[in-house]
Amino acid sequence: MTANARKQHLQPLLSDETVALRAPSQAWSAASGAMGERPIHGLYVSDVRVVSELEVTFDGMQGERVATSSDSPDSLDFVSVLRFLDDTDADPKVRAIQRRRVVANGMEERLTIASTRALPIQTTVVFRLASDLAQMDAVKSGSRGEAAPISIDGQSAAWGEGAITVRLDAPGARLATDGSNTLELAWDVTIPARGETTVSWSIAAADAAAVVAAASGAAPWSLPGADSGDDRLDRWLSRALGDLDALRLTTASDPANQFLAAGAPWFFTLFGRDSLWAARFLLPLGHRIAADTLRVLAGMQGTESVAASAEQPGKIMHELRRATLEMPGEGLSLPPLYFGTVDATALWICLLADAWKAGMPEDEVEALLPALVGALEWMRDYGDADGDGLLEYVDLTGHGLANQGWKDSGDSVQWRDGTLATGPIALCEVQAYAFEAATAGAAILEHFGRDGADWLAWAAALKLRFHQSFWIDDPAGAYPAIALDASKRPVDTVTSNIGHLLGTGLLDQEQSALVARRLVSPEMSSGYGLRTMSTDSTGYWPLSYHGGSVWTHDTAIAIRGLVLAGFDSEAAVLTEGLLSAASAFDYRMPELHSGDSSTAFARPVPYPAACRPQAWSAAAAVQVMASRSAR
Helix, strand or coil, X not given: CCHHHHHHCCCCCCCCCEEEEECCEEEEECCCCCECCCCCCEEEECCEEEECEEEEEECCECCEEEEEEEEECCEEEEEEECHHHCCCCCCCCEEEEEEEEEECCEEEEXXXXXXXXXXXXXXXXXXXXXXXXXXXXXXXXXXXXXXXXCEEECCEEEEEECCEEEEEECCCCEEEECCCCEEEEEEEEEECCCCEEEEEEEEEEEECCCCEEECCCCCCCCCCCCCCCCHHHHHHHHHHHHHHHHCEEEECCEEEEEEECCECCCECCCEHHHHHHHHHHCHHHCCHXXXXXXXXXXXXXXXXXXXXXXXXXXXXXXXXXCCCEEECCCCEEECCEECCCCCHHHHHHHHHHHHHHCCCCHXXXXXXXXHHHHHHHXXXXXXXXXXXXXXXXXXXXCCCCCCCCCCCCCCCCECCCCCECCCCEXXXXXXXXXXXXXXXXXXXXXXXXXXXXXXXXXHHHHHHHHHHHCEECXXXXXXXXXXXXXXXXXXXXXXHHHHHHCCCCCCCHHHHHHHHHXXXXXXXXXXXXXXXECCCCCCCCCCCCCCCCEEHHHHHHHHHHHHHCCXXXXXXXXXXXXXXXHHHCCCCCCCEECCCCCCCCCCCCECCCCCCCEHHHHHHHHHHHHHHHHC
16 A cells, blocks of 8 residues: 555544534634644534535635634634735734634634724635535545535525535625535625624534434533632533533434533444443532433343344443444444443443432432343343353454453553453453442342342352452552453453452452552553553553553543542542643543653643543543542
């Protein structure tokens, strides 16, 4: 493959780009507001790129950007000076403010040109845009769509394909097209002396094949009642809650219940594991988003065994898409409703138990008892496929996810020498989730007059099997393996997965102390959060997706577990790392960042393709706040 061919199929980088969003719409651009220079650029509605290029000119010339500002996740102001319309003084006297507002079904643009000159100014404002109607999975693989022909009717234009229809309205503009996918909106304007003038246009798109829709009403959580005492945490929390509001969605078939989209741009939909953890982190602010998420996922709970989609009776789904997800070059083909996750079912039970404790009404909990029983039975009958008392996963199709825990990249489960582990694989944290789920599920059943004894016995057997199989002796102190491989051998890499064991009841206090000490060791704690893999592993690389990077939510789970297990000082070390990173990322924490040490770089190095905002990274701010309050 040539270098140019490889470049065409690289995943777009995101770290230097600008985004405004209101799910299920998102607009990615340069800091100037222009779209088209980078592969990710465009306005997307329902995972389809309805605008792929956008620029604005004044008498054929571009303004010079001086600032980009945002007061909410769905709005951006791009400020530029227009020195070619100015006089000869040093002070800029003519500027343009382009305000972009993303709405659930599209985008609104409002351009104001202001002048302090003593004479009126005439200019022609032209917005030029194009559309390729590319699917998001194609964009992620570095591909583009085909040109979308545009039709004009007065001051409106339309285009579309299949289920997607798009309409643009530009009051007062002259519209013209070159006959393909390029549209020009032109206004001849006069800026009064010491005055301003404004033009505006908007795009609305509809998707008849949409599986998700915007949530209505105010965000279903209450704001924290007082400042934390740490300005970094307060600012992170404020921005995170705004982003979470913008990530709210419902399914098209169940508009009454909402959940959090996993993240922009790639995961603007329902992901079982992501939505469950995000809702769990948010419980200190109220139980509504958790209760809704539980109901949405229960409504899609598996009812039969389907190898192609990995569905099984009682299983909680992994992801929902508008069409089959194809990733060129990766051999990945996932059906629109895909169940390839080993942990979401246990996490659903854990969230139900936590939401109940947080005030979820008893009648709402009781209504979910059939789903609870189905989820418990899935863990026993299908999650433990070989009957050894542990939960394992394996992709049987050859085109599904090879790894089905939260670290789902193909190289995430490896030995300390860098060799990949072979499946079926039993992850350590999945056993912890299952133990916690079985014991919590038993308590819920007992409360509602049903027998939970069998599930307590099942959990006790799992705990015994875990301690017989997972612990690895080491001169620096014993630690749990990341997983057991197909031969039931403990995979010996030290990873952040062990942080998920804390606070679940699976470990005793001495074992928890061993894990706590590992988590804050120089090999695992980067100073900007918890590394996913220890630096003393052959496979470690600070920019490896799951093999050395830092994930905010992963670190927050470890912080939560440390506090529950009574290791406050260790929790404080990891908390300080996240707060240092948050300030460097302008308090919008990305999906992940580099695992480089804080002693090597004064700021955390971005992982350049990381999603942002990401639901569980944003919701981690609430968990950090709650963990601080509990210490």
